Amino acid sequence: MATPVLSAAERRKLDESDDALFYAEPRFVHHLDAAFRSRLTRLYRDRIAAGAVVLDLMSSWVSHLPADGGYSEVIGHGLNARELQANPQLDRHWVQNLNADQRLPLADASLDAALIVAGWQYLQQPEAVAAELLRCLRPGGQLIVAFSNRLFPTKAPQIWAEASDGERLATVARVLIAQGWPRPELIAEATRAEGPLGWIGGHGDPFFAVLASRP
Numbered sequence: 001m002a003t004p005v006l007s008a009a010e011r012r013k014l015d016e017s018d019d020a021l022f023y024a025e026p027r028f029v030h031h032l033d034a035a036f037r038s039r040l041t042r043l044y045r046d047r048i049a050a051g052a053v054v055l056d057l058m059s060s061w062v063s064h065l066p067a068d069g070g071y072s073e074v075i076g077h078g079l080n081a082r083e084l085q086a087n088p089q090l091d092r093h094w095v096q097n098l099n100a101d102q103r104l105p106l107a108d109a110s111l112d113a114a115l116i117v118a119g120w121q122y123l124q125q126p127e128a129v130a131a132e133l134l135r136c137l138r139p140g141g142q143l144i145v146a147f148s149n150r151l152f153p154t155k156a157p158q159i160w161a162e163a164s165d166g167e168r169l170a171t172v173a174r175v176l177i178a179q180g181w182p183r184p185e186l187i188a189e190a191t192r193a194e195g196p197l198g199w200i201g202g203h204g205d206p207f208f209a210v211l212a213s214r215p
């Protein structure tokens, strides 16, 4: 049983229609810019060991993992089967609406790393998902929740849609701690745009991450 943190109002979103409809058509686009993506790949390279069993929850046609990471298995989950089929980093995947059912079809202590990129912001029951990830990670296993300041505003619950960047980091941490995760590490960084804009000091998408390790 997950420990509730959000109020009913904080879970509401403008578009309450079935999320499966919103994701019915594949979107073969990047949701985050190149600067954000390369910062994320560098983080994965630093934190996820070769041989790891990795879950990319709320994934798409890209997972941002280093191509030479040497993971033993990368499992993907999302809402669009065609995007997941096109993701070259996934060994297998499944489709599940986490706002309808938070139980993950994975064994206890079966993962070394679990990743959520630009996905937490759409969770209406983040407490139950956080509790499930705690169950599925091995002791010492890493959870990495990464996001920027972009979102589909009608699909984000009020707690995310109306929050500042700092409040979003604090919310993820609060939900994790309430489910028994230890105090997470928080990363908030500006990025440098790639290409000519970056040469003159232009910024890329800001990079935020919450990292926690299962005791």
Ligand SMILES: C[S@@+](CC[C@H](N)C(=O)[O-])C[C@H]1O[C@@H](n2cnc3c(N)ncnc32)[C@H](O)[C@@H]1O
Residues within 6 Å of the ligand: 019, 023, 030, 031, 057, 058, 059, 060, 061, 062, 077, 078, 079, 080, 096, 097, 098, 099, 100, 116, 117, 118, 119, 122
């Ligand atoms: C902005 S995309 C990010 C996808 C991917 N992680 C990436 O970095 O490109 C948001 C993703 O969240 C997932 N998602 C959104 N709502 C969901 C829901 N109710 N249940 C399960 N997954 C959901 C979908 O897989 C969708 O592709």
